[in-house]
Amino acid sequence: xxxxxxxxxxEIDRINRELLTLLSERARIASEIGRIQTERGLGHYDPxxxxxxxxxxxxxxxxxxxxxxxxxxxxxxxxxxxxxxxxEDKQKFLF
Amino acid sequence: xxxxxxxxxxEIDRINRELLTLLSERARIASEIGRIQTERGLGHYDPxxxxxxxxxxxxxxxxxxxxxxxxxxxxxxxxxxxxxxxxEDKQKFLF
Numbered sequence: 578x579x580x581x582x583x584x585x586x587x588e589i590d591r592i593n594r595e596l597l598t599l600l601s602e603r604a605r606i607a608s609e610i611g612r613i614q615t616e617r618g619l620g621h622y623d624p625x626x627x628x629x630x631x632x633x634x635x636x637x638x639x640x641x642x643x644x645x646x647x648x649x650x651x652x653x654x655x656x657x658x659x660x661x662x663x664x665e666d667k668q669k670f671l672f
Numbered sequence: 673x674x675x676x677x678x679x680x681x682x683e684i685d686r687i688n689r690e691l692l693t694l695l696s697e698r699a700r701i702a703s704e705i706g707r708i709q710t711e712r713g714l715g716h717y718d719p720x721x722x723x724x725x726x727x728x729x730x731x732x733x734x735x736x737x738x739x740x741x742x743x744x745x746x747x748x749x750x751x752x753x754x755x756x757x758x759x760e761d762k763q764k765f766l767f
Contacts, residue, residue: 579712585705590725592698593746596691597729600745603687604737610680617674630685634692642699646752650695651688653748657741 600654604661611662615669621662627655695749699756706757710764716757722750 611621634651635644642650706716729746730739737745 579708582705582708585701585708586721588701589698589705590728592694592701593725593729594732596694596698596746596749597732597742598734599687599691599694600742601734601737603684603691604735606680606683606687608736610677610684613674613677613680626681630688633685634688637689637692639693639696640699641703641756642696642752646755647692647695650745650748650752651691653745654691657737657745660741661736 603654604658607658608661608665611665614662615666621659627652630655698749699753702753703756703760706760709757710761716754722747725750 613619614621631648631651634647638644638647708714709716726743726746729742733739733742
């Protein structure tokens, strides 16, 4: 294996760890929002809020991913977050 | 809007910005790997390397996302990265 590729892959590994930490922190905060929404009888899905986040991210996107790719990746994060909040509601009603 | 939700949403906005920065940094590094692979006549898709990254991330996952969700999110990142490398190869051959 090319030494330069190995070095760059170590950088990718570091970024993967940081991404995992941030995604997990984001999921904990979203869970807390989800608990408050459930207590207040509010739904979790808020398309206007999602559109606002996507527009901001596309505007701030430095590349090299195209804006459409950035939006797609964040939509996957939003979908995973909503599934987590709904799962936590189910657990709340089970116990 | 509940003040606590607004406060938590500001935290989410901060994390979104950090995620965008890291995803963009990761894409730049992957592009550099892609260029070296193309120069050496190597392919970009390396399923063994992807499996290694996914196994590591699942092992290090602190929650609250289930391991399957973490893997799904990273697979989307890998797919976007491969598409970027292939797009950059095409541009190389066009100009």
